[in-house]
Amino acid sequence: MDTNTLFGALVGGLCSISATMLGHWCQxxxxxxxxxxxxxxxxxxxxxxxxxxxYGNVAPECLDAVDSQEDMWRMLPQAGFTKSEIDSILNWxxxxxxxxxxxxxxxxxxxxxxxxxxxxRQYLDAxxxxxxxxxxxxxxxxxxxxxxx
Numbered sequence: 001m002d003t004n005t006l007f008g009a010l011v012g013g014l015c016s017i018s019a020t021m022l023g024h025w026c027q028x029x030x031x032x033x034x035x036x037x038x039x040x041x042x043x044x045x046x047x048x049x050x051x052x053x054x055y056g057n058v059a060p061e062c063l064d065a066v067d068s069q070e071d072m073w074r075m076l077p078q079a080g081f082t083k084s085e086i087d088s089i090l091n092w093x094x095x096x097x098x099x100x101x102x103x104x105x106x107x108x109x110x111x112x113x114x115x116x117x118x119x120x121r122q123y124l125d126a127x128x129x130x131x132x133x134x135x136x137x138x139x140x141x142x143x144x145x146x147x148x149x
Contacts, residue, residue: 032080035075035076035078035080036080039079039089047138049062054134054138059121060124060125060128063103063128068096068100072093076089085144088140089144091137092137092141095137095138102127102128103124106123107124
């Protein structure tokens, strides 16, 4: 094997490796953008609904529009957020899950359907109304969303 053939094979191999690495980098960047957009959309929807409930004095039944999406937990590491952003988002996802569990427990409890509308609201408010830490994390998520507008 002469030097030119060896050099050509080496250059060809390096070009092939570089093109593969560039392709993976572009694909990962695209997936990060998509995952980030999905997560930001979910955060926007949930914070809007929770803000209406916590601050807008909307009936707790508005929480029916929220779903706890388990795939958000899996998508988060590939979305390109910083560690502090991930911590805030994980805290928010945990709060959403806990509040929805309390809400569902409340509406499926014995005697719930026998209550008047006012009593239902009072019962659910007492069961799920946000704590100061929930509202603090809600504000963190709103600030995060404002950053990515």
